[in-house]
Amino acid sequence: MKIGIMGGTFNPIHHGHLILSEYIRTEAGLDKIVFIPTGLPPHKVGEEVLEGRIRLEMVQLAIRNNPYFAWSDMEIRRKETSYTIDTIGELKRLYDKAQLYLIIGADNLLSIHTWKDYKRVLEEVNIIVANRLGSKRLLVVEEIERLNNSLGVNIKNINSPIIEISSTEIRERVRQNKSIKYLVPELVEDYILRNNLYK
Numbered sequence: 331m332k333i334g335i336m337g338g339t340f341n342p343i344h345h346g347h348l349i350l351s352e353y354i355r356t357e358a359g360l361d362k363i364v365f366i367p368t369g370l371p372p373h374k375v376g377e378e379v380l381e382g383r384i385r386l387e388m389v390q391l392a393i394r395n396n397p398y399f400a401w402s403d404m405e406i407r408r409k410e411t412s413y414t415i416d417t418i419g420e421l422k423r424l425y426d427k428a429q430l431y432l433i434i435g436a437d438n439l440l441s442i443h444t445w446k447d448y449k450r451v452l453e454e455v456n457i458i459v460a461n462r463l464g465s466k467r468l469l470v471v472e473e474i475e476r477l478n479n480s481l482g483v484n485i486k487n488i489n490s491p492i493i494e495i496s497s498t499e500i501r502e503r504v505r506q507n508k509s510i511k512y513l514v515p516e517l518v519e520d521y522i523l524r525n526n527l528y529k
Contacts, residue, residue: 331428334363334458335421337405337414339497340385341378342522343392344514346495350460354433355398357488358458362398363433364421365389369405369412378501380527382406391517415447418454430455431486436462436470439485442477452483460490504528 336351343365351363367385379385386403393399404420405412414432421430432455434442439459442448451457461470467489474485495513503510505528510519522528 331362331425332358332360332431333421333425333428334358334360334431334433335366335417335455336363336433337366337368337417339379340365340367340389341380341497342385342388342500342514342518342527344495344497344500344518345512346493348392348396348515349493350490351399351433352396353490354458354460354488358431358486360398360431362400365393365399365401366405366417367401367403369408384525384527388518388521391521392515394517413446415445415451415454418451422454431458432456433458433460435460436466439470439473440466449481452477452481452485457483457485459485459487461487462490462492501528 334351334355336347338347340347351365354360355363367382367389369382382403383406386401386406389401393401405417408416418430418432432451434457436459442451445451459470459474461467471487474487477483478485500510500513503513504522510522514522
């Protein structure tokens with residue numbers, strides 16, 4: 331079984347996350363994608379992040395109608411800072427017979443050397459880089475080639491569609507009482523409005 335790992339703050343989850351995940355699932359031939367909202371992410375210090383339980387509930391609502399999507403609360407259950415290497419260890423114990431594929435964006439790849447035990451991350455799982463067309467595309471391809479050659483790993487590049495939706499923009503629109511219809515799934519929109527989030 332080939333399982334994709336889609337980690338993120340998901341603050342909130344939006345159609346961009348879902349479109350990208352489904353695209354990568356089919357392009358890479360994955361059997362399932364597990365969405366894992368981050369617990370205390372080291373790279374998001376200072377950003378206004380809703381508590382994990384709320385972000386997880388939005389993820390559950392967003393993916394409920396896709397049989398190939400699943401969720402995990404393993405990171406939000408952790409009390410300490412959440413590191414990718416720890417999550418990978420837990421997933422390997424949970425899915426011991428599966429091949430794991432960590433899905434990351436181009437920006438993540440270019441800063442992967444700042445991650446805790448990044449070389450172990452690259453050795454422990456397959457990496458899929460969602461590489462959008464744009465100014466950094468060639469830089470990302472070069473970095474993939476460099477890491478593959480120097481570390482003997484197999485990072486896969488997938489040219490992904492450009493979906494210009496951001497969680498920051500969605501939060502700002504909610505603050506300004508503007509519509510977020512079609513930016514997030516309808517159930518997520520209802521949840522945000524009903525619970526008066528991001529105000």
